[in-house]
Amino acid sequence: MILPRWLLRTGWALHRSIHAASGGRLGTLRPNARGLGTLFLETTGRRSGAHRRTGLYYIEDGPNLVIVASNAGADRDPAWWLNLQAHPEATVEVGGTRRAVRARNATPDEEERLWPRLVRGFRDYATYRRTTTRPIPIVILEPAT
Numbered sequence: 806m807i808l809p810r811w812l813l814r815t816g817w818a819l820h821r822s823i824h825a826a827s828g829g830r831l832g833t834l835r836p837n838a839r840g841l842g843t844l845f846l847e848t849t850g851r852r853s854g855a856h857r858r859t860g861l862y863y864i865e866d867g868p869n870l871v872i873v874a875s876n877a878g879a880d881r882d883p884a885w886w887l888n889l890q891a892h893p894e895a896t897v898e899v900g901g902t903r904r905a906v907r908a909r910n911a912t913p914d915e916e917e918r919l920w921p922r923l924v925r926g927f928r929d930y931a932t933y934r935r936t937t938t939r940p941i942p943i944v945i946l947e948p949a950t
Contacts, residue, residue: 839925839926840864840865840922840925840926841862841863841864841926841927842862842863842864842865842899843860843861843862843863843899844860844861844863844870844872844897844898844899845858845859845860845861845897845898845899846858846859846860846861846872846885846895846896846897846946847859847895847896847897847898848885848888848889848892848895849888849891849892849894849895850888851887851888851890851891851892857884857885857888859883859885861873861885862926862927863899863946864919864922864923864926866919866945868947868948869945869946869947869948870897870899870906870945870946871911871919871923871943871944871945871946872943872944872946873923873927873930873941873942873943873944874886874941874942874943874944875929875930875933875941877933878929878932878933878936878937879937880937880938880939881939882939882942886942886944889908889944893907893908893909894906894907894908894949895907895908895946897946904948904949905948905949906946906947906948906949907946907947907948907949907950908944908945908946908947909944909945909947910942910943910944910945911942911943911944911945915943915945916943919943920943923943
């Protein structure tokens with residue numbers, strides 16, 4: 806069952822609040838037994854230039870972090886992915902540690918290899934892909950050089 810968008814948005818807003826109130830000690834997690842963790846992604850707004858902060862699930866792939874631009878199965882890309890396409894340099898925070906990254910779309914070979922791991926971590930991704938009319942991008946966050 807896919808949760809309603811308003812409930813997902815409320816849950817992520819609460820997540821951000823807990824993270825802020827704890828001074829960054831709570832709210833991000835290293836990957837669990839299924840390989841899924843949570844991070845905060847900070848992007849630069851494509852039109853405003855303002856910093857935007859979004860909580861997302863991720864998996865690790867060597868030195869890279871992998872996220873999914875699912876937008877909870879909506880038929881439009883999430884704003885953070887549009888921002889990354891305009892400004893691929895970003896910052897992620899995991900477990901109180903911040904690091905600079907550069908975003909790019911996964912190659913077809915990477916998608917084929919990573920998709921099963923992503924769905925194992927969060928089953929709703931498969932449902933999102935079946936129910937939306939757009940391709941759902943897999944985004945690779947590489948360490949910035």
